[in-house]
Amino acid sequence: MKVSVIIPACNEADSLLPVIKEVQKMKPFEIIVVVNGSSDTTKEIAEGAGCRVVYYEEALGINIGRAIGAKKAKGDILLFLDGDIAVPHEELMKYTKAIETGHDIALNNLSWIMKRKVRPHPVSVAKYMLNLCLQREDLSIQALTAIPHAIKKTSAAKIGYENLAHPPLAHTIALLKGMSIVAPCSSDVIYTNKIRTTHKTIPTNSPFPISTNYIIGDHIKALAHLIEEKGIRGGLTDGDRNREVVSAYTPNVKRKTGVKYSAVIPAGEEKETIANVIKEVKKAGVEEIIVVANGADEVTVKRAIEAGATVLHYKQRLGHNVPRAIGAMYSSGEVCLFVDGDIVISAEHLRPYLEAADQGVDVALNNLECLLDEVHPIHSVSAAKYFLNIVCKRPDLTINTTTAIPHAIKRDVMEKVGYESLIIPPLFQLKSIMYGFMVQPVHFVDVARTNRIRKEHMKVKGLAASTQRILGDYVEAMAYYISQTSERGEFLPDIRRHDLLFEVLNNE
Structure with a gap:
């Protein structure tokens, strides 16, 4: 199977070449670098390294470059990377191998993050909450939000290239369609990630940095889709309430x-x-x-x-x-x-x-709150509580709710x-x-x-009945919140260049 590697890049002149060199060791069919909004030599470096360059003078916004690259790719397997983190080629081949053996999506296994003796980051809480609501507790915080990940080209088409611009939504659609998702490798993209302005700048009326705002908004959008497809409880049980x-x-x-x-x-x-x-x-x-x-x-x-x-x-x-x-x-x-x-x-x-x-x-x-410092990884119900308070922009409440x-x-x-x-x-x-x-x-x-401890607290297959009921309560709360706000809640509006993405989708 042919492998297309897709690398969105904006001002990555100091880090792009090592990324490309590791990828070239895999001998992929093509390397597509989607250069957008760059004011340095990112484009020239990519061209000099023999990559196929898709160039936009303006910034596209997070994940639009991935979606454009996916649509333009000619390979059978799409491997997604960022331009600032070089991942060893031996690890990258594990992702493509998983697709070759029949899986639709291969994710980076970051579950180790949740086992650290620290409180989970709001983004990790959001990822875990989404997987819980999709009844895939086994996926922990594995998500299309994190690179590296690989997707079968035909599966990407079924998900919808436009949805790849919203990784949590694409993840949700894939699971609702019954696609096979695995996490075959653990690549450290946490400690190696470049700290950017969006990671530090906190907008008005929010306790979270810009990047966290966008990601939480994306997860709310994914839950909105789940609710639209499965009802106000996301398909989770109501526990025989009268x-x-x-x-x-x-x-x-x-x-x-x-x-x-x-x-x-x-x-x-x-x-x-x-x-x-x-x-x-x-x-x-x-x-x-x-x-x-x-x-x-x-x-x-x-x-x-x-x-x-x-x-x-x-x-x-x-x-x-x-x-x-x-x-x-x-x-x-x-x-x-x-x-x-x-x-x-x-x-x-x-x-x-x-x-x-x-x-x-x-x-x-x-x-x-003390349980956050005593229980690692965070309990599934605690994750749901924490996520609700994050959505309410009350992270100070952590896992404290009327549950x-x-x-x-x-x-x-x-x-x-x-x-x-x-x-x-x-x-x-x-x-x-x-x-x-x-x-x-x-x-x-x-x-x-x-x-x-009651019978409903015991796991038989998947989530315990009590956990499923409580998670359903939190989805129902989210359904109300979305109905009163928007599909992104009250988080930063989506300013990504979907118009440029749709030009590609309509013309390719």
Whole structure:
């Protein structure tokens, strides 16, 4: 099979020749250098080295050069590189070999990045989140965003050359089409990458540099395509939630006046823990305690009543977080504290959430940030939480969301955001931030290690049922976000020269 090597290059006079020399050792069919926006001798160096040069005086924008080169290439295999990183030819041949043996796409295996004892970069979080939503956890952060990578020419055509200008979108399309994607080699393009102005310049109204802004925007666009193809949950399960019960629910009593704190406790078969959960909530100073028993045994219900809670009893399980919404709608307090019926949390660890609400915090979260320094690679659910906060331009929140208990929410927030949004915790968090409420982590309670392991937490094939449901919640939150903003969210608009790309696509 013939190999076409494609190298976009802008002002790479000091680094291009070593890249080309390594490629030439492979004896490829052709080397295409797409020179664009250069003011140095990049074009002359490429021509002098015998490359096929496609020249544009103006800058094309990131990845447009790759797409143009792919369309113009005549080989059976397309190998993509950058003009500033020389990759040993022995490694490059592993990518082309993977295509020769029948795969559609061969990616750079950068999973080692996630195993380092450091917090993941927002771009890595975005890559991992996309693969998780595509139910390919095994791909980790492998992505078309990183070079080197190789694509079968016929597969590139099926993906659409125009989509190669948006690597996360191309990656998504390839997986939705069932293409075979592997990562046959690990090439270090992290420590060898040239630091550019776009890596350091932070635009207004963003906590991220320009390059990160573009890449996150590209990932949102990819998720928008997934949502368009698979629905608002991206094809992920909803976990048998009974949403209709919330839509139809109207409390049969008037809201009490003068209640400062309420607690909402969903409970199934929690007879061993429910009394102590209620006891600690009372000690924290909560006046009204509502247990939403759903699919619960009689002993759990009896012990909840004996402990002084108001019990809303449903014979069938309502599904995750549905009881929270019902309990919140029934409750009267100015602040609602949310805990679970199976984890006993001491009053000492519950009070900080109530105190934070008293001091002006609208949504007081469990501060699980320390897990970022303890768990490597990052857990899949933590990656989803982190990605949502990145999209909200609140990277300071890291992995803290209303998915984790305990948390406290003010009544006016629930009224404004909508009680039904409590069914989907990340959607509630997203709306709270978009409406301008103060969302802050306030205290650490270790609910990760104390959580009871259930059947839905166990992996059988692919993602565990609980993980798939939670990821679906985050995709649903993204669907709302995209509907309220754009296919790139509120990140930098796409200013790439698609017009020049389409000229090539229409004329070749």
